[in-house]
Amino acid sequence: MVYCSIMLQNERVLNLVEVVAGEVRRHRKARKMSAQQLADACTALGVEMQRGVLANLEIGRRESLDVTELVALAQALGVPAISLLFPVGDVATVSPTPGVVVDTWDALAAFTGETALSELPPSDSPRARLEAFRRHAVAVEAALASERLARDRRRLATVNLDPAEHERLGQVAAQYERLAFEDTLALRDLRVRMRDLGLEPPVLPARLAHVDDGIAPEASGA
Template sequence: MTSSDWSPAFTARVAGQLRRARKAAGLTVAAASEACASASLPIPATTITNLETGRRTSVDLGEFLVLSQVYRVPPVTLLFPLDAEPTVEALPGQNIPAWDALAWFTGETRLDHPAPEGSPREVLDLFRAHSDAVTTALTSARMARERRRKATLATDAGRRAALLDTVAAHEELAGEDQRELHAFRDRMRERGLTPPPLPDELGGGGPSAEGQV
């Protein structure tokens, strides 16, 4: 496919995915248009129809994002669907597996060496590592609470004592995970980055609340 053919063909593929997503969401074109207006970006029904039928050969980025939200699908899956063709022409003349295309778009392509510090990829990886740390801290905190709940409900004194012994270990692990998370967030701030808000379970009240862990 030539470079001049690639762009309209890519748009047509995305338009087909948008039509598929709209139908899966159970929306008529008119209902989708109304939902877009409710999302503060009115998109006329004629625009949606023209896009889906190929009469429109380009996709406005803002419209694309709002339609993705209205149809409740991750935008990247409309660009590179994993349940369609196994390969996709991600760029002119570059046919690659759909998963590789999606990973490239989301910055998850495997690297032989760590990305240089301060590069967009390194910052992206840093935020992903933060997300992993949040998941770890949430998991250990919930496990510790569940252990304490079971110990509280135990009617047999011996079993309660045994459970309380494990509670202390789980709570210590949970505390360690949270301290590591907050230290990670402090390092992000030192680099001028703003960590995402934490869940309430992990002191989501902001930096001042984090210092109380």
């Protein structure tokens, strides 16, 4: 849940543009970049930016910032764009909308859709889409890890010449291979469910390209 409070009359909390300005300045100085160098880097990325425009941002003379400018600044500085908006650990609270003060972590969680809900969201909601892709990312990591462990355990069993140890390691390898198979099935089922919801799952790493094998053409989009 995101906890908000109304800003007190004398309380001064940075709005999002001011937060971005401070983070841009901090990261720029940490990288020993001049304002001109950062402006040139943004221009090289296809987002034209003059040194004066950047200077006005850093000293608080700009009241708004284009999304394309935010993304270009983040890429030029080598940081995630969201860390410029919500610098968790560096800024305690932000004001995402006028008159509202929010803990920076809560603001970030709300922005990315990670805020906990008391009940599952409707399957066609934006929140459900985000959760599906997060689950997919975790499932891919799990499948890669279990596949690697199973392969390594099988290799250990293969190269061991002691008959008893070879048999023991073979049994261990078989257990890991079963886990890898289960993780593969879980990932495959998740991708089928995503397609049933009208979502196109991300491209799989080469080592997991076999996961979609066996999915019916109408489900895989073939």
